[in-house]
Amino acid sequence: MAGVSSLGWRHATLLARPGNQRLKRGAEKISQSYQPQFDGLRALAVLTVMIDHFSADVPNFPLPDCIHLGTTGVRLFLVLSGYFITASLRRARDRMEARRTLAHGVIGAFYWRRFLRITPAYMVFAVLALALDLGTIRHNWAWVFTGTVNWLIAWKNQWPPAISHLWSICVQEQFYVLWPLVILLLPRRWVLPSILAVATAGIAFRIGCVMFSAPMIARWVLPFGSLDSLGAGALLGWCGGRLRSNPGRLRGLLLAAACLAMLTLAAVWRNGDPMRLRSVLIEPLEAGAFVILVARTATGFAGPLGNFLANPGLVFAGRISYGLYIYHVLVAMVLNRWLPGPARFVIAMPSLRLLVFGVVTLFVAALSWWFLERPINRFRSLKTGKLFGPVPVHESGATASPEPIGESDPVYRLGERLLVP
Numbered sequence: 001m002a003g004v005s006s007l008g009w010r011h012a013t014l015l016a017r018p019g020n021q022r023l024k025r026g027a028e029k030i031s032q033s034y035q036p037q038f039d040g041l042r043a044l045a046v047l048t049v050m051i052d053h054f055s056a057d058v059p060n061f062p063l064p065d066c067i068h069l070g071t072t073g074v075r076l077f078l079v080l081s082g083y084f085i086t087a088s089l090r091r092a093r094d095r096m097e098a099r100r101t102l103a104h105g106v107i108g109a110f111y112w113r114r115f116l117r118i119t120p121a122y123m124v125f126a127v128l129a130l131a132l133d134l135g136t137i138r139h140n141w142a143w144v145f146t147g148t149v150n151w152l153i154a155w156k157n158q159w160p161p162a163i164s165h166l167w168s169i170c171v172q173e174q175f176y177v178l179w180p181l182v183i184l185l186l187p188r189r190w191v192l193p194s195i196l197a198v199a200t201a202g203i204a205f206r207i208g209c210v211m212f213s214a215p216m217i218a219r220w221v222l223p224f225g226s227l228d229s230l231g232a233g234a235l236l237g238w239c240g241g242r243l244r245s246n247p248g249r250l251r252g253l254l255l256a257a258a259c260l261a262m263l264t265l266a267a268v269w270r271n272g273d274p275m276r277l278r279s280v281l282i283e284p285l286e287a288g289a290f291v292i293l294v295a296r297t298a299t300g301f302a303g304p305l306g307n308f309l310a311n312p313g314l315v316f317a318g319r320i321s322y323g324l325y326i327y328h329v330l331v332a333m334v335l336n337r338w339l340p341g342p343a344r345f346v347i348a349m350p351s352l353r354l355l356v357f358g359v360v361t362l363f364v365a366a367l368s369w370w371f372l373e374r375p376i377n378r379f380r381s382l383k384t385g386k387l388f389g390p391v392p393v394h395e396s397g398a399t400a401s402p403e404p405i406g407e408s409d410p411v412y413r414l415g416e417r418l419l420v421p
Contacts, residue, residue, distance in 0.1 A: 035297065035298065035300060036309075036310045036315045037297050037300055037301060037306065037309035037310050038080070038294075038297055038298075038318070039314070039315040039316075039317075039318030039319055039321075040308070040309030040310060040311065040314045040315055040318055041076065041080065041293070041294070041297060041309065041318065042077075042080065042317075042318035042319075042321040043314045043315070043317035043318035043321060044073070044076070044314075045073040045074075045076040045077050045080070045321070046073065046077075046317070046318075046321040046324045046325050047073075047317070047324075047358075048069040048070060048072060048073030049069070049070045049073040049074060049165075049325065049328075050324065050325075050328045050357075050358060050361065051069055051070075051354060052068070052069040052070030052071075052073070053070065053165070053328065053329065053332065054328075054332060054353060054354050054357050054358070055350055055353075055354060058350045061350050062350075062351075062354070066267065066271045067267060068267070068270055071270070072263070072266075072267075072286060074168050075229055075283060075286040075287060075290060076286075076290050076293075077168065078168070078171075078172075078226050078229035078230050078233065078287075079229050079230075079232055079233040079287050079290040079291060079294060080233060080290075080294060081172055081175075081230065081233060082175075082229065082230035082231060082232065082233025082234040082236075082237065083233035083234065083236050083237040083294055084233075084237065085176065085179060085234070085237070086179070086183060086195075086233070086234040086235075086236075086237030086238050087237035087238075087240070088237075089110065089179070089180055089183040089184060090183065090237065090238055090240075092106050092109075092110070092184070093106070093183060093184050096184070103184045103185055106180075106184055107180050107181070107184060109384040110176075110180045111176075111180075112380065112384060113380050113384050114173070114176050116376050116377075116379070116380040117322075117373075117376075117377065117380065118169065118173060118322075120372050120373060120376055121322060121323055121326050121327075121368050121372060121373055122166075122169065122326060124368065124372065125326045125327060125330055126141075126144050126145065128330060129162050129163070129330060132334065134161070134162040134330065134333045134334075134337075135160060135161030135162025135163060135333065136160040136161055136162065136163065137162050137163050140152055140160055140163060143163075144163055144166065147169075147170045147173045147174070148170060149163055149164070149166040149167050149170050150166075150167040150168075150170040150171055150174075150221040150222060150223065151170075151222070153167055153217060153218075153221045154215075154217060154218035154221050154222050157215045157217050157218065158217070159217070161333075162329060162330070162333055165325070165328075165329050167221040168226075169325075169326075171221070171222075171223045171226050172230075174223045175223060175226070175227075175230055179234075182194050182195075182198075183238070191238060192235075192238060192239075195231055195234050195235050195238055196231070196235065198227050198230070198231040198234070199227060199228045199230075199231025199232055199234075199235065200228070200231075201224065201227050201228075201231075202224060202225060202226065202227030202228030202229070202230075202231060202283070202284075203228050203280055203281075203284060205219075205222075205224035205225055205227070206219060206225060206279075206280040206283070207277070207280050209225075209280075210274075210275055210276070210277055210279065210280060213275065216274050219274075225283070226283075228283055228284050228287055229283055229286075229287040229290075232284075232287040232288065232290075232291050233287075233290075233291065233294065235291075236291055236294060236295055241291075241295045241298070255292055255296065258289070258292065259289040259292050259293060260289075262285040262286070262288050262289040263285070263286060263289050265285055266281075266282045266283075266285040266286045266289075269281070269282050269285075270282050297309070316366075317362070319369065320362075320365045320366055320368070320369040320373075322365075322373070323364070323365030323366075323368040323369055323373065324361055324362065324365045326365075326368075327361055327364045327365055327368065328357070328361045330364075331357060331360050331361045331364060332357055335347070335356070335357060335360065
């Protein structure tokens with residue numbers, strides 16, 4: 001449509017309907033609050049996981065093995081997910097109470113949104129992996145299609161090929177089943193204590209695992225072990241936490257030093273004895289650092305760091321981060337199995353493997369975004385916009401941030417930018 005983006009047209013149509021005018025100010029506020037730097041964070045999180053997986057068989061590459069990129073990236077995913085999901089539910093609760101509508105409609109809309117966001121790409125991956133007979137998926141298909149791969153991993157105490165990366169998506173799906181009941185149904189005065197209790201339960205679970213010598217894999221993949229990270233993000237989302245955009249040089253340095261200290265201490269302890277009691281603080285330390293980072297990103301970084309996080313290429317990678325996460329193992333296994341003999345030197349050279357696997361994954365995820373996920377996201381926003389606001393929030397299988405306003409946004413013009421000489 002010349003001059004008018006389809007996304008903008010949808011917003012205008014929604015706001016023009018009778019009874020929806022009171023949403024206009026809220027819509028404008030949400031639109032103005034889009035922070036592309038959050039997508040930059042998402043991109044960094046998924047790229048650390050991809051790098052970790054693509055180079056798992058190469059010692060000390062691209063960083064020393066003592067630096068666990070993948071685990072740190074997943075922790076950032078979980079904090080961001082708890083933050084955006086809870087912020088979205090709080091906005092929905094505000095609208096629900098303002099209109100005096102029943103909670104069951106909002107809860108149903110939430111589940112519908114989650115289903116439409118997570119399921120399409122997830123099912124495409126599962127069907128392709130089944131058709132190609134990758135890893136152990138044909139033996140464990142029931143766990144994949146019921147979203148319980150994390151419980152399978154904990155039960156078997158091993159990582160099943162081709163599907164083990166789905167554990168974090170399954171953890172978030174299981175969290176989403178109960179979380180709207182907490183945010184939407186409890187009296188407001190009980191919500192904050194409940195979030196704190198949930199976060200504390202994650203630490204208590206790991207203490208129990210140490211005391212009873214539970215397997216490390218179960219401690220990592222069961223949903224209880226992620227409650228402190230999800231809860232930390234949820235606490236920030238419920239309180240609307242953000243740090244001032246210009247904290248001052250000294251305060252900014254102190255915040256950066258605090259984040260770096262917590263991440264460094266977590267990395268040191270992660271390389272220690274996992275059965276020592278102090279190991280239960282690894283995840284809270286990482287979550288605490290990422291809560292500060294998320295709160296600071298909410299107001300936006302200035303200078304080189306802000307420009308880096310808002311780079312259109314990085315923002316686009318964050319936009320499609322769910323697809324990058326879902327498909328990267330599929331791409332790696334397909335190339336490993338079917339790459340022609342003359343081209344197999346790509347696999348033998350770690351640096352070239354990272355590049356080729358990464359580019360192919362980016363291409364597959366971009367196709368999934370443009371032709372599958374994005375059209376479905378528009379549909380779900382149209383159907384649930386009255387309850388969750390006209391601007392969709394991508395609380396994806398990993399993390400989320402509000403969408404840009406229209407097709408003129410640099411995120412959507414990335415292809416054009418790359419093709420212009």
